[in-house]
Amino acid sequence: MANDLAIATGSIADVARQRGISLPEALLDCRCLAIIDVSSSMSIDDSRGNRTRYDVAVEELAIIQKKYAGQVAVIAFSDKAIFYPGGVPALLGGGTDLAEALRVASTFDHVPFIVISDGEPDDANAALAIAATIKSPISTIYVGPETRSHGRAFLSRLASQHRGQAYTAARAIALADKVQLLLEGGM
Amino acid sequence: MSFSWSRPISPDAPIHKGPPRVVARDTYYQVYAEYDYYRLKRFKHEVPYCHRRWDAVLGCWDVDPRSLDIVRRIYYSVYRRFPVEGHAQAIPSATDTLFVYYLGMSHSRDDGSRCSLGCFISNKNTWDVLIPESVLRAWFGDEGNTTYYSLLGVHSNVPQEALRAAYRRMAKQWHPDVCHEAGATERFKAINAAWEQLRDPASRARYDAALKLAALVPQDELAEYQPPLRCGLLTATYQRGVYYLIENISAWADVESGDTVLTTYYDDGIVERWTQKEKYG
Numbered sequence: 001m002a003n004d005l006a007i008a009t010g011s012i013a014d015v016a017r018q019r020g021i022s023l024p025e026a027l028l029d030c031r032c033l034a035i036i037d038v039s040s041s042m043s044i045d046d047s048r049g050n051r052t053r054y055d056v057a058v059e060e061l062a063i064i065q066k067k068y069a070g071q072v073a074v075i076a077f078s079d080k081a082i083f084y085p086g087g088v089p090a091l092l093g094g095g096t097d098l099a100e101a102l103r104v105a106s107t108f109d110h111v112p113f114i115v116i117s118d119g120e121p122d123d124a125n126a127a128l129a130i131a132a133t134i135k136s137p138i139s140t141i142y143v144g145p146e147t148r149s150h151g152r153a154f155l156s157r158l159a160s161q162h163r164g165q166a167y168t169a170a171r172a173i174a175l176a177d178k179v180q181l182l183l184e185g186g187m
Numbered sequence: 188m189s190f191s192w193s194r195p196i197s198p199d200a201p202i203h204k205g206p207p208r209v210v211a212r213d214t215y216y217q218v219y220a221e222y223d224y225y226r227l228k229r230f231k232h233e234v235p236y237c238h239r240r241w242d243a244v245l246g247c248w249d250v251d252p253r254s255l256d257i258v259r260r261i262y263y264s265v266y267r268r269f270p271v272e273g274h275a276q277a278i279p280s281a282t283d284t285l286f287v288y289y290l291g292m293s294h295s296r297d298d299g300s301r302c303s304l305g306c307f308i309s310n311k312n313t314w315d316v317l318i319p320e321s322v323l324r325a326w327f328g329d330e331g332n333t334t335y336y337s338l339l340g341v342h343s344n345v346p347q348e349a350l351r352a353a354y355r356r357m358a359k360q361w362h363p364d365v366c367h368e369a370g371a372t373e374r375f376k377a378i379n380a381a382w383e384q385l386r387d388p389a390s391r392a393r394y395d396a397a398l399k400l401a402a403l404v405p406q407d408e409l410a411e412y413q414p415p416l417r418c419g420l421l422t423a424t425y426q427r428g429v430y431y432l433i434e435n436i437s438a439w440a441d442v443e444s445g446d447t448v449l450t451t452y453y454d455d456g457i458v459e460r461w462t463q464k465e466k467y468g
Contacts, residue, residue, distance in 0.1 A: 022332060023404065027397035028384070073400065083403040107399040110392070 008062045010069035011087030023085050031071040032183060033105050034061065037117035037143075038089050039078040039096045046145065047171040053118055053143055054091045060175035061087060067176075068183060073108070077101035099126035102134065112137045114182055115158065116175065118144035119151035131162055139164035139182050143172040203246065206266040209255075211273030215429045216255055217247045226261055233257050236296040237317050240429045251428035252277045277428035284422045285316070285431065286442065288459075289451045293320040293412040303414060307431075311457060317430035323414050326436040331406045335381035335394060338374075340415035343395065347388055354382040356441065357415055358467045360450050365460050365467070368452040374413075418442060418451045 007013045016026035042054040065072050065087045076082050076089030081101040084090075098121035105113055113136055121127045131138060140155035152168060159166035165185065167178040207220035220226075230239070230248070238251035250258055252275050259269045290305035303323060305316035324330065328342030336343045339353040360366065361375040385391045422438035425431045442449035447461040 022334070023401035024334060024394060024397035027400060028393060030397075083400055085401070085404055104403065108396045110396055 006086050006088035008065045008087035010065040010067070010072075011085065012070060012073050013085035013087070014065075015070035016085070026070060026085075027073060027108075029070045030073045030108075030111055031068070032111050033073050033075060033108055033113045034064075034179065035075045035077065035081075035098075035101050035105055035113055035115045036061065036089055037078070037096055037098075037115075037119070038076040038092045039119075040093045041096075041118050041144070042172075043091060043093065048173050052091075053172040057116065057143060057172040057175055058088060060169075060172060060179075061089075063176040064179045064183075067180070071183070072179070073111075075101060075105055077104075081105070095122045096120070097122050099123055099130045102127060102130040106130065106134055109134050109136050112139060112164070112182070114138075114179060115140045115155065116143055117151065117155060118142070118172075119148070120154045124154055128158065128161070131158060134162065136162075137164045138162035140166045141175060141178045141182075142166070142168045143170070143175060146170045206268055206270075207258075207262045209258075209269065209271040211271065211275035212249070214275060214277050214427050215249045215251055216258075216271065216275050217242065217245065218250050218258055219245075219247045220262065226265070229261055230258065231297050233261070234298075236298045236300050237302065237319075237432050238429060240314070249429045253428065277426060280424050280426055280434060282422070282424045282437075284420050284438075285425070287316055287421050288418055289453065289457045290316070290318065290414055290417045291453065293318075293323065293414070301412070303412075306457070315431055316433065318414075318433040318436075320412050322433055322436060323412065326439065327415055329412070330402075332401075333377075333410075334398060335384055338378050338381040338415065339385070343398065347391070350382070350385055354378065354386075355467070358382075359448060359462050359464075360416060362462075362467045365450050365462050366452045367454050367458070371452070418449055 012023060012026045012030065016023050036057060038054060042057065043052050045052045047053045047056040061074060074084045074087045074089055076084055076092065077097060077100060078092035079094040079097050081104040096117065096119060098115065098117065115138060138158060140159040142152040142155050144151050146168065156166040165182060167181065169175040169178045203219040204221060207218060210217045234250065234254045234257050238254040240249045242249055263269045286308045287305045288308040288311055290303050293301050293303040295301050301320040303318045303320065304314040305318065306313060307315055327337055327340045329337035339350065339357050341349065341353045345353065357378045361371050361378055363372045363375055384394050416439060420440040420442055421436055423433045424435040425433045444461065446464050448464050450460045450462055452458050
């Protein structure tokens with residue numbers, strides 16, 4: 001079970017611990033912010049092996065943090081947004097307040113953002129308004145079912161308005177591949 | 188067999204027997220009492236750390252007048268008497284410039300407070316100065332964890348042009364040629380790393396962003412705190428009882444003589460060094 005104390009290999013906290021440096025120092029090498037949705041819908045168990053989208057997303061995030069050690073910082077959001085230096089976000093449940101997540105992330109507005117979500121935010125206009133204040137590119141990865149178009153359409157719009165790419169990793173399967181594409185494609 | 192309330196460290200110190208004896212000094216009381224484990228424990232629990240100090244030479248506790256009633260309660264129940272010779276008066280807040288010769292690390296005390304003890308140039312053998320860690324952190328811009336700014340002893344909003352002066356000041360204090368305290372070399376390297384990151388406004392902005400993001404994570408219990416400066420002329424507001432208890436610092440100037448500046452450190456005793464102002468940093 002993921003929690004506040006879990007530390008994924010290659011996460012910001014892991015790198016800080018290994019190098020004996022502080023979190024701010026470890027964050028200096030960060031190349032992107034992964035802003036991941038951990039609302040109630042992420043607990044639907046329609047992902048690979050009948051596991052939840054959340055479980056698979058955490059697994060995929062672990063893969064990408066291990067490959068790009070110290071380069072991916074993770075912020076999770078539902079009704080609130082939390083920075084997880086250990087790279088293992090908890091399943092918070094509740095709503096999808098992307099606006100709050102972007103507001104929190106805006107303190108780190110010098111690296112590209114990757115928004116990972118399976119649906120529309122609670123307030124799309126508020127999210128777009130906050131996004132408009134962000135200078136960094138915002139890319140998106142849709143992790144809901146391929147048959148639902150609303151959430152995917154919103155994320156595509158968000159990415160296109162902010163010089164980002166929009167991908168789909170249905171039900172969080174192959175999320176790591178899409179993040180890798182963004183990291184290596186220069187976002 | 189009876190013991191002094193706390194055993195004196197000095198072999199020449201007298202061992203007190205019988206009911207407590209309390210003698211007023213200018214700003215505190217000397218309390219002589221028999222050693223008793225439970226009463227001593229209660230004393231340490233109830234009298235704030237900043238209101239008591241063990242005098243190893245005389246074998247007594249110096250107690251701030253504001254805590255004398257607590258001591259009276261502890262002892263009156265046992266001896267039914269608590270004679271006090273004279274009248275001491277703690278001095279309420281005053282502001283002055285104090286020459287602090289050496290200031291140690293901040294530690295957790297047995298009443299839960301955290302503070303540094305220091306001494307004056309005029310009395311290098313007595314820990315007369317007590318500065319709560321919160322006062323030091325507020326002055327040096329340290330909000331909890333060590334940051335590049337706290338290594339340079341400045342707040343994170345300090346103007347860019349003031350950073351170089353802060354770096355030079357800290358480099359002089361912690362250069363391994365000057366300071367032979369344990370950990371000084373590592374501290375000096377950290378000060379250099381801080382300066383390398385902060386000297387350029389763009390890389391400083393990246394560090395500031397990292398600080399803001401990291402601030403969202405709840406902090407662990409604070410580690411021991413080493414003030415970045417250990418001596419100086421402090422303009423401070425203080426209360427004078429057992430200690431000069433510093434409440435607020437409004438200026439911290441270097442002690443200079445000609446073209447040299449004073450640094451002090453602890454190495455089995457306080458060591459004094461005068462360093463060329465232009466050297467290091």
